[in-house]
Each structure stands twice: as structure tokens, then as C-alpha cells.
Amino acid sequence: MQNGISRRGLLAGTAALGAWAVAGMRPAFADKATFAIPRDPIAPIPAGSSLRWVDSGDNKARFYKAFMPQYSDARGGAKIVYDGLPWDQIGTVVPLGIRNGTAQDVFSLPLSVSGAYAVANGWVQPYDDFMPDLAAWKAGFPAGAFLEGLNVFGGKTYGLPYNSGRMSSAYTLYSVPLMQEAGFDPAGKPLSWDDMRHAALKITQAGKGQRYGWIIGGSQVNRWGAVVRSLAQASGAAGGGSGPWADLDFRTGEYLFDSDAYVGAIDLLLAMKTDRSVFPGVMGMNAPQARAFIAQGAAGMILQGPWCVPQWQVQAPKFDFGSARTPAMNPAQGGATIVDAVASVNNTMWIWKGSKNQQLAADLFHYLGTVQGQTDWVNIVGPGDPPILPAAAKAAKISPRAQQVLELGETSVRVGPNPLVRNPALAGVTAVFKAPTPGFSATVQGLFSGQLGNVKQAMTELKSRMNAALDTALAEAAKKGSKVSRDDLIFANWDPSRDYVQADYNAL
Amino acid sequence: MTAPVSPRPTRRRLGARLWAARMEYLFMLPGLILFGLLIGYPMVASDWFSLLDWSGFDAKSAFIGLGNYRELWNDPYFWGAFRRSFFFMLGTVPMQMGLSLVLAIVLNNRLMKWAAVFRTAIFLPVVAPVAVTGIVLTLMLSPFNGPVNGLLMSLGVIRAPLDFLGSPDLAMPTLIVVFVWKWIGTTMVYWLAALQTVPDELYEAARLEGVKGWQMTLFVILPIILPFAIVIALVSAISALNVFPLIQSMTGGGPFYATEVMEVYIFRNAFASTAGSLPRLGYASAAGVFFGLAIMVLTLLQIASVRWMRRSTRDV
Incomplete structure (x- = not known):
């Protein structure tokens, strides 16, 4: 750590921040792309049709802001309004619109609201x-x-599942020069936990206070849970799911919080903290800030999602970075990131029941579900919101780095069982489930900050709280008429080394 | 002989009185409508929501009476946030009032050069958007090449960088200092206004009596502006309890709830659904109503203090 303020450093930092801000204000990809929109709609569109579409924006907004005007022209000038809103606003705007009868024609569901509930x-x-x-x-x-x-x-058919769910939010994303200097090549030889710790330590030692081995956007509480979950899953913890059954081992129906893999993953983070190879001040920075420090060469690696790739390519084109699967306790174990569906649940689009513009919405859905539409999509959005059609990913004109991180989704992610597929009545449980405080992510944050003590004890207590909350929700849902039981969460025929498919559900 | 009958005062009917003051009521109407829509209705709605088990997502809700309040009573994180809110208030208000009073007295001196420039400089943070201030200060306070740590290290105050916002022990004190810096300009303006009420003759008389320097402040100025202190304290206290944007932009209530004050707690329960769980608007409303009542009690205490103070000064 330097002693005192370096004027040159301050000026360079200010200039970098300014450049970053300016770069952030311009679109990451060319917005003048042309799209192969079919000349004719799939069915006649009633005169006067219009469309209001709302989703969570981010990379998606770049596509729609470029695409919607051209699509409008191709459909006789139909008025189309696109809004990209943060998830917390989706959580208020969409339900409010539905209650008031003014919802958008097409929307993403708020997080924590399942299709079954909707x-x-x-x-x-x-x-x-x-x-x-x-x-x-x-x-x-x-x-x-x-x-x-x-x-x-x-x-x-209600939802449009047009983005792939095969994605980890905690791939190993790293600076190639720093990692090479430390003697590691995560893309060539996936990192073990020991490798991760040693690599972080070596980068830190070589950096002499100007570079650190590992960074996380620690003020975003959810990142702590995502990182530990991914590290544990990569190490063979068969915990899948989302919502109330996240981190549940579907083979037994028991939460995995106090398992060796979860506890070990937290111990790994604490060990790196003890080594002083974690970037200083991670508790006060969010994920985008942490991502920026990687591109600036101040940190060696981060466990993050593929959406970093297009950001870095645009905002730091000279930054030499790589992507690899999540480090595992022992990479030979063959663990994988477990997701709860082939398609991205969060990015699935839905048509409001009160909409009179269903034909126009369906026409747009159709285009987005074709290889052409998906290829247009990935060419603009990149790997952050991957297309669901593998053919589109292959046909896309994207950089080798983007292609590589897309392929990681295919090779290091498995689809696990989804209790809602087995018993849609479980939506009644999600509606009444009250997550305990502190939850998984907050507990990990508390352990890392030192506000919570013994890891094993804290995770055992968390398991106990989650079990109580889940049992209460199951009982309450059953009382309200939902035919649900904890047995619905046990999939004895699940083999975490391969995808759980329809035939497996049928075999239950 | 009958006693002379004094004419009874004519008591005009309510309708007549309203009609006579119709223009005044007309001018009040826009304000009343806005008050009703923006303050009255949300307050009543919150009271009602606090009695419901309701996510805020759909029309379905269940009336559970005081169930949310009972749950709050047993929620250590609620009491933690409640305690931190008042800790934050107690940490900021005296410091803010004391420092701003000193600044106001210094800047009120007509002999001081560049007083207007200093006043503007001190007031500048007040007009900066809170979210922007929060983000910039996060960078300034960073333990990695942050200028504040650099300055403290170059002055020899610290040997290693401090994690101002990431350390559970430092995060809240840091926020208190940032809040005072951000809003001290407002309090200083209040004090400057109060100082304008001290008549010039009083200064002259005191000088003739040989009063100088700090004695002037202590024995002449302070007794006169003391009643203002209660009002300024009230305004500052309420401001310190409404600190959501600053904390949300700088720590989000972390690390691990170390800076979670009541507003952040309410936001977390009302809108920021935790993993796997729908938001709980009913529960958050109960927390809001409870906290609102606590602030009301505080306000009533301060109003009583103002009255007591006025009576005391009148009796003197």
C-alpha cells in the first residue's frame, strides 16, 4: 500500500474514472445493427396494435433499443414502447400495473414470482x-x-423462454498476465481451491500493495451466496434449485448449508482473507466496481457471470482476460454448476392477461425464438444473456472470448430437478415462504466480515432456520388448499452429473 | 327596575364564517389536496397495510390484526435497526449543531473577510445529490488508494489504510461524519438566521459593560438564541432519522446489518425481496408505523421543551 497520495496516481485514477464514465454512457455495441425481421407476420396483426414491453434492461436494453424501431417499421409502424427497469422496479411496476389494469403487454415477472404463481x-x-x-x-x-x-x-404455452439458463454467475474471470505471472492457467487447467488460494497469494505478493489476488463486490449481499454456492457445487455439492429450495440436495430433501463443501468454500474465502490476498475494502463496493478493478489490473481474479465479458471488451479493449469454470475443491471430482431449468427463468417473457395486443406480442416472440432472431440477439447482447438455441450461439459473430464463455455454459453447467415441474402446486409455498434473517448470503457476509464466528455452527443454525421456514410455508400452503409435502422436494433418481430431463420426471 | 341588558355578541353561524373566509380556504385547497394525496392517504394506507399479511404483489391479503406488530416485537433485527437509527441521530445531531453553531458565529462576524465564500463552500455539499455524494465518497474512503486514507497516512495519523465502510466497527461512525459534513450547511443557515435576531443594541450595551470574546457568546448571544436550538434540534433529529439514500448508496445497511437503520430495514422488507421470499409490505408497514409513532413521541417531547423554554424565558 502506498504511503500518502500520489498526485500522478490521483490524476490517473480520475482520468480512468472519467473515461469509464464516458464509456459507460455509450452503448457497448453498435446500435445501428440491421435485423433479419421476416417481411410478413406469422398471422395478420389487427390494425392499431401497439406493444409495451418491460424487462430488466442491462444488456437486453441494447438489443431492444436498436431492434424495436426496425421491428415497428416492419409491422406497419406499430407503436412500440420498450422499458428496461432494475429488478426492484419490476417488482413494483408490474404488480401495480396488473392491479390497476395498466400493465405492459409483455413483461418479465418480478424475481421470486414464479410462472405458476402468475x-x-x-x-x-x-x-x-x-x-x-x-x-x-x-x-x-x-x-x-x-x-x-x-x-x-x-x-x-404462457412463457417465452428465449435465454439459456446454462450459465454460472461465478465463473473464474481473470487477468491473463497476472495469472501467468503467478504460474497458473485456469482455462488450460481448471483451478482447485488450493490453486485459487495460492494464485491469489502470489498475485498479491507480486503486487506489493498495488494488486490483489481476488475481489468480490461484497456490498451486494447476494454475491456472497452465489460465490459460495458455486464453489461448493463445483466441488460436488448436489445443491440445486432456487427460491425456498435453493441449496437443497434433491436426492435427500435436506439443505446443504452445513455440508463439507459449503463450509469448506467459506473457509477458503476466510483463508484468502487471512492471507491478505483479498482486495481491500470489498465490503464497501458493488459488483460493477469490483469488475472495474479487475480491468484496471488492480485485482487478479473475480468469480462472476459472463456479463463481464462484453463490458470489459468495450470499456477496456486492451485488457487481456480469460474465463474458466469455477474452482473446485478437487477438479477431478467433476462437479458442475446446477441450474433449475434449461431456460433462464428470470428472462422468460410473459403476456399480460389484459393485453389486447397478443398477436403482435406472439409475432415478436416467434422471431425471438428462431435461429435468426437468436443470432441477431447474441450478436448484440453477447454472452451475458445467452441465447437458448445452441445453433445461434455457434452462428454468432462474437469474439473468441465471448464464444469461450458461452461454451463454458454448455460444459460446466447441469440442469437439476425443478420441484415446480413435478408439482406446480408448490407455487403456493413460494407465495407464503418467509425467508429467515439472516439468510444464506447474509450469513456468509457476516462470517467473512467477522461479525459471525464459528463457520460450522453458523451454517448449522442457518440450516435449522431454513428448515423451519420451509416447513412453516409447506404447512401454511397446505392449509390454504395446496396439495404439497416435503416429499415433493425429493428426487431420488437425480444424478447430478447429467441433466435432469422430462423422462426423469416421468420415472418418479 | 331591571338591569340594563348588554347586547349579546352575535355568534355567526359556521357556514357564514366559512363563506366569509372563502378566499383563504380557496388558497389553502391545493395544499390540502396535495397533503391528502401525498401524506394523509399513505399514512392511513400504511396503518391499514400494517394489519395485513400482504406481499404487496397482488390483491390477495389476509387480515392478521396485530400479528405483524407481535412479530416485530420478537425480531432482533428490527430492534437492532431501531437502536441504530437513534444511535445515528444521537451521533449526528449534537455534533452537527455544535459545529454549525461555531461556524455560524464565526461567519456572522461582519469584520470577517470572505464570509460569503466560506458560507457557500460549507453549504455546497447540501445541494449535491445524495446518491452521487455517496458514490463519490465510497471511492474517496476506499482503503485501496483512497485519498482519505492516503492523507491520513501521509500525516502519520494511521499506519495502514482503514476500511471505513467495510469494517463493522468503523462503518457507522464514518456514516455519521459523512452525514454531518453533508448537512452541516443547513444547520449553519438556521443558526445564522437565529443570530440575526440578536439586536445590535445588545452587542453595544454588552461591549460598554466590558464584555468581550467568548463571554459575549456565552452570556449574551447564547441565551437569546437558545429557544431556536430546540427547533433546530428537532429539524436536525428528524433529518437524521431520514437517512435512507445516503446509507443505501454507501453501505446498503452492511456489512452484515452493521449500518441497517430503520429506513433500510423497511426498504429491505417492503421491496428488496430476499432470496426465495416475496417482499412483505404488511410487515414493513408495521415497522414504518411503529417507527413513525416513535418519531412522533420524540417530536412531542421537543415541542413540550420549546414551550417550557419559552415560559422560562418569559418568566425571566
């Missing part, structure tokens, strides 16, 4: 009647993209 509460409508070649169109998607209980209900 259907049961009359928020959304199916689009089967508006897509003449529905069966053929759906056949173009990978197996498991459309599943009863996820986006299909009572045989009707």
Missing part, C-alpha cells in the same frame, strides 16, 4: 391461439425449454 393469480395469458405453427416453432428449442409447471400450464 398463472394462478390471473396475471398472464397463453399465446397458443396466436402462433399458428406453435408446435413446429417449439420443436426448434432444446429439450426442456418448455416444461409444464415452468412456462406451460394445463397444456397451454
